[in-house]
Amino acid sequence: MSAFMRDVEKDILGTTLRTFENRLNVNESKMGGRWKNYILRDLFPILVAGKSKGLNHIEKSDSGISYLGATNQNNGVLCFVEPNANAIQKGNCIAFVRNGEGSMGYSVYKAENFIATSDMTLGYNQYLNKYNGTFITTIADRIRGKYNFGYKRSAGRLAKEVLTLPADNNGNPNWEYMEQYMRNIESKQIYAYLKCITTKRER
Template sequence: MSKLTLTDVEWREFFIGGREGLFEITSTKSGIDKNKLNNTEGSVPYITRTDLQNGINLFITENQSPKFKVDEGNVITIGLDTQTVFYQPVSFYTGQNIQVLRNENINKEVAMFIIPSLKIQMKKFNWGGNGATLGRLNRTRLMLSIDSQGQPNWQFMEDYIKQEQKVQAQQVIDYYERKLIELAGGVVGLDKVEWKTFRLGDVFDLITKGSKGLNHLEKGLSEGISYVGATNRNNGVLDFVEQKENLLYLGNAIAFIRNGEGSMGYSVYKKEDFIASQDITVGYNDNLNEYNAKFITTIADQVRGKYNFGYKRNQERLKRETLTLPADKNGNPNFQYMSDFVKKLELDKVQEVLEYIYIYISN
């Protein structure tokens, strides 16, 4: 089949909802406040207005109060106020202020075609008086490909997304095949090693520089440098900011988080240069690389339970923290073993990923 392009078909505008609209738009059947949930862990997604993880806040049991009805899947959800848009493949419960868009022609691929256009339209709404109300959603229009009858060309949308997904899958295969070659060298078997306890201050040169709060720097820069702060998400990155040479930390280092609710005691490896908040101490060792750093941060993170706001992870306590690590014959941390161990784990995962994608791309 020849390659599909967006110029292969004609396009026209459609209302999102209303009498002549594409979708039946309704408020969610559930709309459960989080404090009223039976939040026993289960398999049913609980959708909120977050813009993360497909809108999923957590997974809950289906045993909820009878007055809250589960919403059927194969729909698009829109979070009011936040204007978040996601496809929900399976049945779900939601928090407040979620609109549900249904159309019998929707499937995952069609939804993926439509959602980017929906997100663009949602940008005109905002918090307060200009939110995405049902009336405003109904009057909003989308440009979609059409068939010979002037109706949405659902088949084209599905085929186009499947085509693009296969292109992306091949790119992933190419990347992981190169990764496989990189990892395979010398990682056949791993011998047993001795373990030894080391003080963090003996393993790393620990450095803390002057810093500026995020609000005192120009932020949100697509070409900026990463700003690392007190979070265990996004590899510690809070934003991208203007580069300040006097605040700069060189990469190939571990950033130890000394303070911050929910993240005190964590550590992250930073391959690239970065700027950090005052809550960070940065550790350097000439033998460090991205593989053994993953090993070390996994071990180091086990300490996080000992700290709280009454017992903070200050610089001196950080130096005295202990790590139990593989040791070489000289009694020093065995950085080569740690690298090989992590490479072996990644090698196994890469092979699993490739097998999965090979099956997907052949269908």
Template sequence: MSETTENYRGGYNLIPLKDKQWKSFFIGDIFDYFAPGKSKGFNHLEEDTAFGKSYIGATNRNNGVLSFVRADKKLLQKGNAVGFIKNGNGSAGYAIYKYESFISTSDVIFAYSDWLNRYIGLFITTCSDMSQEKYSHGYKWTKERLLRSGIMLPVNECGTPDYEYMEQYSKNLLYRKLQSYINFSTDQKE
């Protein structure tokens, strides 16, 4: 990481977002492949709130989870994916990240890539959500429109997406949030 220095507390000091070089990319150019959700609706699935798989729908609330259902091997999709919500009451154009395997409606298109992990996925969804306001029921993501949609991402010295920076930035945010919880908990005990 040429643009980071190790911090003595375990995190990394990074170039601030405002000072980082950014560039627009087509979503279709940064992911390896795309797969729509396979379910045609909740009615034909058996709910299982105790041990079920996440049932993903066209909502940006609860990270897209509408319920939990009994796993159906034909409908199950692998995790570590960014989901782009096509429809939904106020949710069209938003993105979610799913780490675990899931079942999803066809109202969400999922993107996969070898470089993707939960930290980069959360960074990417935040960047994608910055342009959400242009989507609605009348103008939604189709697969073709999604592939040509732009997303602004930080870049490295080669001008390619700086996935290492995105990952470390997300880890730093998590580290700071966990540290604030620890500090709060310690203060409450005293």
């Protein structure tokens, strides 16, 4: 029985490995190589501030909702709190940190709903997803060096920030390319892990 299960496990691993190997055959270069500057407020037609006034006004809960604040750790999550319908903000957005020592200028992609402090501005775009969102945050974080306590990242300055991103043939952000690029990175990591497991099982 154990030999049978090992064969089944080996077959599943082999099939999964081939699946991710096929994904890596996507040729990223066919999707274009132009890059263009975009003003942040044009990339994100909806820019809204976080609603929370601070943790003194809300109850912590280990089983609650994510509470975002001025940190570059834990994907922006300071803690978890009891849901408050008036403060909850929709996920699938990029949260830009506008204030906070050591974290001003950072950004994070959030898939799930959350509560955020007023130190954050949330950017929404209909084409956004976790893959191109992660791509954009990597680019956006490069600007953080320009801000300090003498030069705050105000909502106005944030809206005028310039991001250099891949462009399609019409000059629009190439959302498909950014998504595929990040998917390929994910697939490479999974493929390497599965290859390692398969090699160990074959020894």
